[in-house]
Amino acid sequence: MSELTKHEPxxxxxxxxxxxxxLNLRDLWVYRExxxxxxWRDIKVRYKQTMLGAAWAVIxxxxxxxxxxxxxxxxxxxxxxxxPYPIFSYTALLPWGLFVAALNQASRSLTSNNxxxxxxxxxxxxxxxxxxxxxxxxxxxxxxxxxxLMFYYKVSPAWNVLWALPLFMLLAIVTALxxxxxxxxxxxxxxxxxxALPFLTQFWLFITPVAYSxxxxxxxxxxxxxxNPMAGVVNGFRWALLGAGNGPDMALWVSASISLVxxxxxxxxxxxxxxTFADTI
Amino acid sequence: xxxAIKVENLGKRYKIGAAPTKFKYxxxxxxxxxxxxxxxxxxxxxxxxxPLLEDQPxxxxxxxxxxxxxxxxxxxxxxxxxxxGKSTLLKVLSRVTEPTRGTVxxxxxxGSLLEVGTGFxxxxxxRENIYMNGAILGMKRAEIENKFDEIVAFSEVxxxxxxxxxxxxxxxxxxxxxxxxxxxEPEILVVDEVLAVGDAEFxxxxxxxxxxVAQQGRTVLFVSHNMSAILRLTEEAIVLDKGKLLMRGxxxxxxxxxxxxxxAQAGERLWDADEISPNAAPFRPIAMRLKDQKGKVIDTxxxxxPVTVEMEYRLEAPLTGLRxxxxxxxxxxxxxxxxxxxxxxxxxxxxxxxxxxxxxxxxTLPADLLNEGRYSLGVNASTFGVQRYFQDExxxxxxxxxxxxxxxxxxxxxxxxxxxxxxxxxEKVE
Numbered sequence: 001m002s003e004l005t006k007h008e009p010x011x012x013x014x015x016x017x018x019x020x021x022x023l024n025l026r027d028l029w030v031y032r033e034x035x036x037x038x039x040w041r042d043i044k045v046r047y048k049q050t051m052l053g054a055a056w057a058v059i060x061x062x063x064x065x066x067x068x069x070x071x072x073x074x075x076x077x078x079x080x081x082x083x084p085y086p087i088f089s090y091t092a093l094l095p096w097g098l099f100v101a102a103l104n105q106a107s108r109s110l111t112s113n114n115x116x117x118x119x120x121x122x123x124x125x126x127x128x129x130x131x132x133x134x135x136x137x138x139x140x141x142x143x144x145x146x147x148x149l150m151f152y153y154k155v156s157p158a159w160n161v162l163w164a165l166p167l168f169m170l171l172a173i174v175t176a177l178x179x180x181x182x183x184x185x186x187x188x189x190x191x192x193x194x195x196a197l198p199f200l201t202q203f204w205l206f207i208t209p210v211a212y213s214x215x216x217x218x219x220x221x222x223x224x225x226x227x228n229p230m231a232g233v234v235n236g237f238r239w240a241l242l243g244a245g246n247g248p249d250m251a252l253w254v255s256a257s258i259s260l261v262x263x264x265x266x267x268x269x270x271x272x273x274x275x276t277f278a279d280t281i
Numbered sequence: 282x283x284x285a286i287k288v289e290n291l292g293k294r295y296k297i298g299a300a301p302t303k304f305k306y307x308x309x310x311x312x313x314x315x316x317x318x319x320x321x322x323x324x325x326x327x328x329x330x331x332p333l334l335e336d337q338p339x340x341x342x343x344x345x346x347x348x349x350x351x352x353x354x355x356x357x358x359x360x361x362x363x364x365x366g367k368s369t370l371l372k373v374l375s376r377v378t379e380p381t382r383g384t385v386x387x388x389x390x391x392g393s394l395l396e397v398g399t400g401f402x403x404x405x406x407x408r409e410n411i412y413m414n415g416a417i418l419g420m421k422r423a424e425i426e427n428k429f430d431e432i433v434a435f436s437e438v439x440x441x442x443x444x445x446x447x448x449x450x451x452x453x454x455x456x457x458x459x460x461x462x463x464x465x466e467p468e469i470l471v472v473d474e475v476l477a478v479g480d481a482e483f484x485x486x487x488x489x490x491x492x493x494v495a496q497q498g499r500t501v502l503f504v505s506h507n508m509s510a511i512l513r514l515t516e517e518a519i520v521l522d523k524g525k526l527l528m529r530g531x532x533x534x535x536x537x538x539x540x541x542x543x544x545a546q547a548g549e550r551l552w553d554a555d556e557i558s559p560n561a562a563p564f565r566p567i568a569m570r571l572k573d574q575k576g577k578v579i580d581t582x583x584x585x586x587p588v589t590v591e592m593e594y595r596l597e598a599p600l601t602g603l604r605x606x607x608x609x610x611x612x613x614x615x616x617x618x619x620x621x622x623x624x625x626x627x628x629x630x631x632x633x634x635x636x637x638x639x640x641x642x643x644x645t646l647p648a649d650l651l652n653e654g655r656y657s658l659g660v661n662a663s664t665f666g667v668q669r670y671f672q673d674e675x676x677x678x679x680x681x682x683x684x685x686x687x688x689x690x691x692x693x694x695x696x697x698x699x700x701x702x703x704x705x706x707x708e709k710v711e
Contacts, residue, residue, distance in 0.1 A: 009389030009468045014373065016380050037416040041402060041409075048404045119399045120417055121376035121391075278378040279295060 038130030057138035106180030164240035181266030226251035292382035358518035389468025398458030403447035436460035548580035563598035608659035
């Protein structure tokens with residue numbers, strides 16, 4: 001008894017939530033340690049029992065870059081605003097890789113942790129958020145190669161990289177998290193997501209200026225093109241790191257707003273579906 | 282005394298099997314169709330003045346208008362047969378799933394032994410998993426560090442603490458998992474039948490831990506099919522049946538009520554469609570019966586007469602390796618017999634592959650087998666090592682009357698569940 005009187009236990013009210021549930025981000029804050037633990041677990045386990053280990057974080061973007069370099073750089077000779085093709089595409093492959101990895105990991109994060117979901121209460125948002133953030137480690141490793149490439153090609157970023165890069169990182173995370181929330185919540189009920197995802201990311205790659213420059217799109221289609229939030233992210237990275245393109249313009253704001261819309265709707269959709277996760281998973 | 286848990290008009294509705302013909306696969310296509318036709322169904326429902334939430338055929342109320350409260354420091358037992366809503370109640374209390382109706386007010390953290398091993402990752406070491414698991418259960422890092430040594434000592438896996446848990450034996454794994462859950466020290470502890478796992482020694486430890494928790498003035502909810510455990514560990518109990526709270530009272534009364542009204546259906550147990558999990562397919566239990574030699578269904582067995590146990594079921598698809606059997610256990614939860622219809626080698630050869638169809642598996646228990654008392658029969662349909670299709674450990678209960686049995690000339694209770702007629706030979710040597 002003495003132990004109980006020491007601190008007043010918090011009272012929890014359990015009742016059906018109606019309509020759009022309050023986001024309850026406070027709960028997420030209470031469980032912030034769990035987010036770190038999940039990220040840590042993801043990273044710790046990711047390259048277990050692989051021969052090459054963390055080298056995979058570098059091999060994937062570098063190999064893609066080499067293939068792109070051959071096809072689009074040497075054979076098709078895609079215009080790159082005067083930047084050497086390898087660094088041009090690699091700069092774009094970094095946020096793209098982050099995005100694809102986030103979708104792959106996060107869309108499965110709920111279903112692969114179903115024993116947690118059916119047994120314990122914790123804010124379910126922890127799982128997709130941790131999956132997306134865990135991708136930052138691979139991103140950081142691959143980024144080292146970019147620095148090497150920049151030295152090799154003698155490309156130096158302008159000073160604005162100091163504020164622009166973190167902002168575009170944030171935009172990349174917001175975009176990835178927004179889409180990931182939608183996919184992970186849908187995947188709980190409809191495993192179609194597993195089958196649609198490879199196709200979706202492949203298709204998405206074509207409409208994102210990773211292998212080519214956004215400038216090849218004619219002026220009047222630019223705004224339509226920027227409806228793809230990843231276009232804004234990729235252009236932003238190129239602008240921040242290589243000084244390519246025209247920097248923050250109308251198209252970027254369109255992309256960024258779309259990202260934000262996806263994130264906010266994703267959060268609400270996720271919270272709304274969360275009620276039945278344990279029953280349907 | 283303050284109230285630790287207050288449950289008011291709690292209801293939880295599940296969709297069952299969805300409409301069997303349509304929407305079977307939970308595919309996106311189905312949703313599109315479902316959404317497109319929704320307005321029509323709503324309009325129909327409105328026209329018929331049928332409230333949408335109410336008893337539609339595809340829905341089942343796993344909990345229906347359940348209200349009770351538990352005072353701080355009390356140990357409450359929850360009894361009821363399979364599908365009565367016990368697990369759903371625990372899930373709602375531990376916030377795993379949301380109720381459809383009603384409210385629960387809980388004072389303090391709810392920890393459950395449902396959570397054993399949640400989030401354990403085979404590649405991580407024991408040490409890492411303790412931290413991981415603790416975080417999932419809502420413990421702060423500092424809290425885990427404080428209790429780390431205690432957890433390790435309790436789990437008895439000190440030597441292997443830096444070994445990945447995938448190399449652990451299942452017993453070690455379970456002990457470690459339980460140790461973390463047991464040290465969560467929640468204000469309210471919810472215990473389901475996980476205690477059934479692990480060796481006897483460890484089970485004793487677990488029950489001991491549960492006793493400690495209760496001693497410290499924490500509130501415990503204890504769910505079990507084991508009536509003797511319920512009687513031993515709780516003072517009060519509630520009885521659930523088909524989602525409804527039937528009664529609440531001192532444990533002895535509640536257990537008596539449960540045994541006499543809830544499950545003993547005059548020697549016969551019939552299964553409704555809504556009581557069978559979809560996972561049972563293609564096995565569909567129909568009935569379990571106890572019959573005397575004339576074929577009459579009975580619920581009191583004379584120990585000096587043989588009695589027939591009968592299981593009626595349907596196979597909706599051919600099955601290979603199926604065995605249908607029963608458990609016979611005493612009301613104190615000790616198993617007396619476990620037997621399957623294909624135990625015999627010849628039977629096994631003949632029936633190891635069964636076509637779809639309607640079956641009855643029947644066996645006769647010999648006379649002079651059981652002692653006086655109440656017993657329960659459970660049913661199990663499974664393929665060895667592959668899948669358990671259906672299991673109900675307490676399908677029906679019956680009493681044994683011993684008039685005429687050996688030793689009844691002395692009016693005294695005899696120890697032990699069996700009372701065979703033995704051949705005594707008395708020899709005068711001198």
